[in-house]
Amino acid sequence: DIQMTQSPSILSASIGDRVTITCRASQSISAWLAWYQQKPGKAPKLLIYKASSLESGVPSRFSGSGSGTEFTLTISSLQPDDFATYYCQQYNSYPLTFGGGTKVAIK
C-alpha cells in the first residue's frame, strides 16, 4: 500500500500569511493526488485534483504542485475561512490512501 505523509501536522499562521503544506508518497504516484479541506463537523471539500488542477469554485489563492513522491498545497494569502484541516489523497493505485492531515490554526 502507498503511505501518504503530511507535514506539518499542525501549522499556526496569521491572516495574510503564505502557507505551504507538504505531502509525501512512499512511492511514485505520478500526479495522481487530490487535496481536500475539512472544517469541524463537515464533510471534506475538494480543492485540487491531479496535483495542480483547481476544482471549480475554489478560490485562486489555493494552488497545488508536485509530481512523483513530493507534493505541496499552497495558500497564497491566508483568509479567515481557510482555518481548517487539509488532507491529501493518492489516486495512483488501490487501496486509495489519505495523508494524516494538517490542521491550520490561528496564530
Place this chain on the structure above:
Amino acid sequence: EVQLVESGGGLIQPGGSLRLSCAASGFTVSNNYMSWVRQAPGRGLEWVSIIYSDGTTYYADSVKGRFTISRDNSKNTVYLQMNSLRAEDTAMYYCAREKVEATSVGIDCWGQGTLVTVSS
C-alpha cells in the same frame, strides 16, 4: 441540485451487521464512480470502498471480506453492507461521488455522513 443523503448508521454490537444507504439526487449513480470514506472520532479520513460505473469494486484491506459495496439503479442508491463489525469500525461514514477524468481524480460530492458506533 446534486445531493447525497446517507442513512442506516447507529449503535451495533461487535460482530453484528449493518447496511448503510446513500440516496443520490441530481445525478445517476450508475453512470458514476461512487465511494465510501470513513472518519473515526477525532481522527483522519480513511478510504473504504469504491464501485465503478461498470460494477467493478475495490476495498480497503481493513474491510475486505467483511464489507460489500453495491447499488440499486432503480432507487439511485448506493449501499455498504458491513458484517463482522469491530470496535475499530466506529466512525462517521461518508458516501461520495468521484470526479472522473478517464479515471477517478478526487471526490467532488460528499454526503453529510452517518455515524456507526460499534460497542457492547
